[in-house]
Amino acid sequence: MRRPLARSLTALAAAALTLPALTSCSDEPAGLVIYSGRNENLVGPLIEKLEKHLGTNVDVRYGDSAELSAQLLEEGDRTEAGLFLSQDAGALGALSKEGRLAQLPPKTLDRVAPTYRSAAGDWVGVSGRVRVVAYNPDKAPTPPDSVHDLVKPEWKGKIGFAPTNASFQAFVTGMRVLEGDEAARAWLKGLKANKPKAYENNLNVLDAVDSGEVSLGLLNHYYWYEQAAEKGADKLKAKVHYLPKGDPGGLVNVAGVGLVKGADKQQSAYAQKAADFLLSTESQRYFAAETKEYPLAAGVEQADGVPPLESLQPPKIDLGRLDSLKETLAMLQEAGLV
Template identity: 25%
Template sequence: MQPIFHRVMSTSTALGLLAGLGIAGGMGLPLGIASAEAQDELNVYSARHYEADDALFSGFTKETGIEVNIIEGSDEELVTRIVNEGANSPADVLITVDAGRLWRADQEGVFQPVESEVLEERIPANLRHPDGHWFGFSTRIRTLYYNPEIVDEPPQTYEDLAAPRFEGLVCIRSSSNIYNLSLMASLIEHHGAEKAEEWANGVVSNFARDPQGGDTDQIRGVASGECGVALANHYYYMRLVRSDDDADQEVVENTELVWANQEGRGAHQNVSGAGVLQNAPHKDAAVKFLEYLATDEAQAYFANGNNEYPAVESALDNPVLEEFGRPKLDDVNVSVYGENQPEAQMIFDRAGWK
């Protein structure tokens, strides 16, 4: 069956074609994107690259009759495109991952505030922008992992990663990675910049190797014994748990997960979110789409498609996530991850965190 939404061209491909035609910045209404007169269509720019998201777009069309056109790209590409298109932009909604990226987009002035009783009721206040510029629809938890054959006393908190007992044992991604920037931003919020920098220095001293690879690579490093402990978003591990591949199952068998800071503020959570764009030609449809993302049906797609926790807790319907439970979570407003991001990067740089 053909999808009832339209995946248009990726933005990198589109910009390349436009450049070849001598059209700078992706201006206008290229690639068959709907014009403002076609009120039964919605144009979504998405930096989420999960096949399971197709169900979100199809589900919205089935429920509303509004067809969805999708442009995909990195968050940087999409925000640049929206800014360059200006008042002529056909984009209605931007979807991306991590509150730090949503903050970056908001700094460019691309979002408009949305007032919706549905969203205010369904989405917890700490998972959305205080003024309604964007809303988080799923959560991802930064999680600790360890190899029980190497580590006798596993870490229980993020702060433990700087403890001397883990010297030469920590595997983690680069400091430029948005997930780590947001974690550091949360540490700044909770402890202040001075203590957060002490932590960064301690973690760097404990590196098992120079930062490299993605989150799954950190987990595999723990399983292989190259590292004793690591940090990665929970859904990467859940993918391995649900995998039929023997090598993935071996990684799971050799790795233990720890929900961090359960005796204190709770585990660091981040969001995948979306907002209505400043020049959205189909604002009403865009708000309807955001409200649809908060329904139990759509929330279940987030949980089952990418093993993310739904922002609406009652919508959780994923056996693997239910098996691991829903940990105590840090309830700080995730918008501070963006606000503290510049200072977080400076701290990482001073600590020599590559």
């Protein structure tokens, strides 16, 4: 079970001024240095496999994706990092916009559909996740087909969400990109008026839905499937509903990788091999089986029971434009949700 990650306003505000404290998986001289916004508990087993694949030591420095992105911008060509493994596309988009990522070769990019990679060719998604509505059939027998319905009076006091969670904030950023700031601001104010219940993380939201504490909640799909695998689907009262017709609440976001521009020749070579490894069948099957995320490389199927990615109806969006997190955080604060 992954440990849910939260992103705080204080930490993000400080990111541009103070480099985050990072941890390394090894004190040995590194063949490859990775800045990882993904949880060590989640990707640790893959890093061990990567070390064997590369035949060299890998030094992973863990932190928040947005903070690591800010650090890479601060370091510039002085960075020791060869590869950036991000929890979300927004942090990769921020580096791409500033020209801090190197071009990836077509053979790497072409393993993933254009929707889930950089239009500039400098980052690529390695796993995907979709936003869903978790609902309790006893409390919400007919879940809404749009997040815009959540501001209606019938859902007052019945919604659970995790406002400090990076995926919720990415969803709000996506709404801003898709519908404009004024529409997103109005939705947030409407949500606040409906008195949603805030939780620390997505897993807490799912537990609240399952127990009937709230009628429905906003979270990523894999939390339900992980719980179903652990406890048995028949033991869960909560169900998941995929939003149709390109609704912004059905955003598909990705975790992805980019090669850091300015890295030395050896770092760059190892980083390229690492990116290809994360798109290999072995790694993609790991994401599907162990994390219940969507494998993005062609030819690898999702976990049993998870609907195929191509069957979903997510909004069409350039994921690199999810980089304006600072503005989203300010909007959430203005609405009184964080």
